[in-house]
Amino acid sequence: MPDPTTTTTEAPVTDPTSATPGLHLDVRGSTPGGATVFDVRDTSVYYGDFRAVRDVNLTVKQHQITAFIGPSGCGKSTMLRCFNRMNDLIDTARVEGQISYHGVDLYDPAVNPVEVRRRIGMVFQKPNPFPKSIYENVAYGPKVAGAKGDMDEIVERALRGAALWDEVKDRLKESGMSLSGGQQQRLCIARAIATDPEVLLMDEPCSALDPIATGRIEDLMLEIKQQFTIIIVTHNMQQAARVSDRTAFFTTEVNEESDHRTGMLVEFAETDKIFSNPDDERTENYVTGRFG
């Protein structure tokens, strides 16, 4: 089993074009800006008998940044991993309800999860470059996916897209591990966008970075949202307020009998509203730091 903390390009790749013809996922450009990319309906995620998150309903719009916030254990990362079927890699995980991607049921048995992960890339909390050269880190995914065309161009485009090209263009053969933490995270973003995905899932991408590196990643997110649709999980509420268009606030509810905590979506709205005048008192208490 691949390391689930790596980017999508490390997922077990078979034939990325093997999805059933009727369930083509390559729909970028087929919908106008602001169109719905994901439509989540009554979705719950279980690990065995334990329901980790329940009854989520939300939509993710194209070329927007959608932030998931909430206390630890509220199910926001679990929910994020549903969007590229990363939970498939956990034997006991089960998703109920429906998650549509441009109208296609992501969990339809006919949909190839590898193709899903190529379309929907992921960047993780801790930068995790391969112990290979900067060039190889970026080229790996496109090579495995059988990309046609000039690989040098693909690598340069991805590194430029991740605002890293100018810093590394003269040392592409050096190890990716030699870069600073912030550069490593941008290398991981370059790696994720090298396979030309439509969506980027980011799971606390700045939590291991200093404020300057965090600022660069945030600037980058705002630049690349013209090309991608981004969903970010963050504990940094100012980050959510700074970069996202819409914000979903999750919290936990405790079952008194079993003491199990189940995550749930409390409120989903324009980010301005969530941070200025949320409808739900639980959201207000969380964003103002009253309850954790």
Next chain:
Amino acid sequence: MLVRRSFQEELDQLRLQVELMGVKVDHNLERLRVVLADGDEVAAAAAVACDDEIDAMNVSLTERCYELLVREGPVASDLRFIVSVLRILSELERIGDLALRVVKLNPERRLWSSTAVTFDILVSMGEVAVEAYRDALRAWSAQDLELATDLATRVRVMDLHYERLTAELLRLRGDDAVRIATATLIAGRSLERIADHAAIIGARLRYLLTGDPDHLSAEVR
């Protein structure tokens, strides 16, 4: 689990200190009324001293707000509260200045009171201004949305008084007419502005309590 208790305590303290500053302004409005009615020079001197205290409180509480903004990074109702306090502090300070402007016209009182009709209007305007201000102070103390809404939307009796005052002053004739009109108009305009600032406090309180930014438009002057 309830957290950030000390921040909450600081916000509570800030609310009470704004109220305290409001009470000082109220004292000066009471002095204004006394000076207006009978030219009490002791009350006029006390008003000048009290205004210095109001100004000092304004500076000190404004700095406290800036400190909280920097330190706490407030959002939602906390942010609305602090930015509203900043606005209300400035309104209170302005009301204090306007009251003092009228009090400082005391040496000219002979001119105001020389014409019964305009003097009566001026006294009525003083009553309306003080009443509006006291409603604003009560609304703030109780965080009373109903009273705040009433303040921000009530029919402006003050405008009618001011129009009448202007019309009556235009009728004045005689050697002192211009001096009487000037002094009375300065006092009348100050009283009218006090009521305006009280209405702005009501509008700001509505924004604070509801989060609806439409209420901010009522503050545009």
